[in-house]
Amino acid sequence: MIELFRNPGFNFIGKRKWAYLVSAIAVLVCLIALLTQGLRYDVDFTGGTLVQVRFEQAPSVDRIRAALARVGLGEVSIQEFGDPREFITRLPLTAASSEEVAQKIQNVLGAEASLGKFEIRRVEYVGPQVGRELQRQAIYAVLAGMVGILLYIALRFDLKGGVAAIVAVVHDVLVCLGAISLTHREFSLPVLAALLTIIGYSVNDTIVAYDRLRENRGKLLQRGRSFVVQMNEAVNQTLSRTVLTALTTFMATGILLFFGGKVLEDFAFVLFVGIITGTYSTIYVAGALVVDWTLYVEGRLRRSRPGRGAGGTATPTGKKAVAKA
């Protein structure tokens, strides 16, 4: 039998102070990146026109830029797309209709003989109205995802667990956004979809750990053991499962990232980053926060009502534990 971990006894929760530091630094770096560089939004959200062109021979970017500058369609961004012969140009919204823009690009590239033959492979035009709507809907979707998960965990476990899970999710989303910003990728609709998937995925492991904690707390032998030990045990017991499933999903997204083609690359990248941070945050953000929160509440209880043991209060087994204590 191959086993990654045989009866793992890592002191995860005990080292949580270090983890907080790591998380804080990661989030800080991402926030700085987001604040200084910002996110580059794709035409999905800004509105504008995206044209993907493939040339027969690899042209020089300067030639394309010079040709497009002649039409006067505003500031054009030109980007190689997975192949030296393939380019994406992004044009801001202009008074011209999508039809005119695409037509003008076709004409002007056709007129430039040195560029050779080409094929327009994709045109995306998003009007100002639709762009604004998509922006608003994107924010709603992310918020709705978080609220949905918060509610579910709050109902299934308790509010504390729900809040800690959401903090972990926010952490993951920030890291993913920071990674997009740092690698100069565009924030597009598929990237948003990946982000929402990560929200669902990140919570997954957290639930597994909570579930185990609750199950353990139902057993008699848990009485009198500190909450730190209990949480650490739950994390250790589910560790091999957490790592294994992260591994299979990680492999799938890694393959998508490297073999899935250029169109899917940004999407796969976000999933890739998100799965790493999602697994990490299960233990070190969600688990650790519940521990510290519980310790804090217990400390206050002990001070206000001396004589009661550290039996645990509202934790992911909440009321039941109190009743037994």
Add this chain to the structure above:
Amino acid sequence: MPRNVWTRAAIIAAVVLVSVWYLYPPKKTINLGLDLQGGIHLVLGVETEKALAAQIDHLAADFKSALERKGVAVARVAREGDTAFAVQLASPQSWNDAITLLGEFPSLERRSEDQAAGRLVLAMRGSEVARLRDDFVRQAVETIRNRVDQFGVAEPIITRQGDNRILVQLPGLQDPARAKALIGKTALLEFKLVDDQTPVDQAVAGRVPESAELLYQRRVDKDTKTEQKVPIVIQKRALLTGAELTRAEVSADPNAPGNWQVAIEFNPEGARRFGEATERNVGKQLAIVLDGNVYSAPRINERIPAGRAVITGQFTVEEARDLAIVLRAGALPAPVQILEERTVGPSLGADSIRQGMIAIAISALVVFVFMLIYYRLSGLIADIALGLNLLILLAAMAAFGATLTLPGIAGIALTIGMAVDTNILIFERIREELRVGKTVRGAIEAGFSRAFRTIIDTHVTVLVTAAILYNFGTGPVKGFAVSLFVGLTASLFTAVFFTRLLFDLLYMGRRRVEAISI
């Protein structure tokens, strides 16, 4: 043997059979999204305000002539905003007549009035405005569907989206520019008299009488290819519109070789009105106006009784053909504007499919081998479950008519990674139970029952996000949500129900079981 093994086996066999039945043959049963097969995706906004304003202009004119028929002199009527118009009576004495007449116009209500000044503002009722807007959009959908059908696109999707939007999806289209021109053209054909009282110079200088307007006729010089716009003053009132048209056919222009023209024919009512109008206006010029552009303005030499006319305009054969299509399909009730467009060429779509399939194949293979090495026989069971999962996923997509998009392919690749999650949960649990000294059967029993609750929890959260994605998403993202949702639901079934059955068959028989390969 444990309870009802055979019933469960039968259920699974039925699921497999149904899946295969839905999936066969795969090329026909799975809908590919536009990003995979190439095509054009358009979201059009219907500018109902403009059509409403035109409607109000009509009503105002009707109201004015009705007043005049009753002998009430009207100084002026003018539209105010999109849904109201103001009436200025020549004399306040006729106020009561005007109010009485209002009874004959049930769609109008008084918004404000000044009896002493003889002025009142009439607005269209809110319910009427809403009904009209709805009609405009519905008619626009119908008209566009007609045009697309005549253009000949296989399996187009034309549906209304929200209040005043229309979604048009044309798969596998080669010439998006032409399709857009065809769909977006209002195609309002009008026959109007040329205003020969107003000199063109005066109109160009900005002095156009209220009853007329300044339009342009486009002329292309064949040799130099330069375009010229000739101004022409046209009366606002249309003698006839394209609504009365029954036929529109392309033919060669006998007067200009190489050019094409569109011959049109009116229905009997249109033919009668056309005959009367031409009879009354012999010697005048009749302009053929399409969407505000003058195509030609021939002089009427005699009454034209048969209701036939010809539109010439230096058309190429394609232009003439498309014009004939839009004329036959009828005018859009209101102009439309392209709000969003996504066009994917067929070669890009083919590339995407190839790369997506490679990604799916590799990730399936890697996960497959990994499970086999790590869990041995149990890993093989999980692999079979994974295969069944993919089969159900694809079959369900075929059965619901869901569309497979590029992000949808990514969703499938992701599902492969996540689907084994459930089995890993169960297997790890069984190993743990074995470690604390349970028998094989006891461990299997405990593993499945303990893991079950966790499995439900983890699935619910991802399903929640998939549902949100579905509600939020546009085409491709929706495709991702669909494959994620269906894939996870299928994994719930395969991991819990199917894996359990195989374990039961292998280990829960009458034989004593000493070891388990996990």
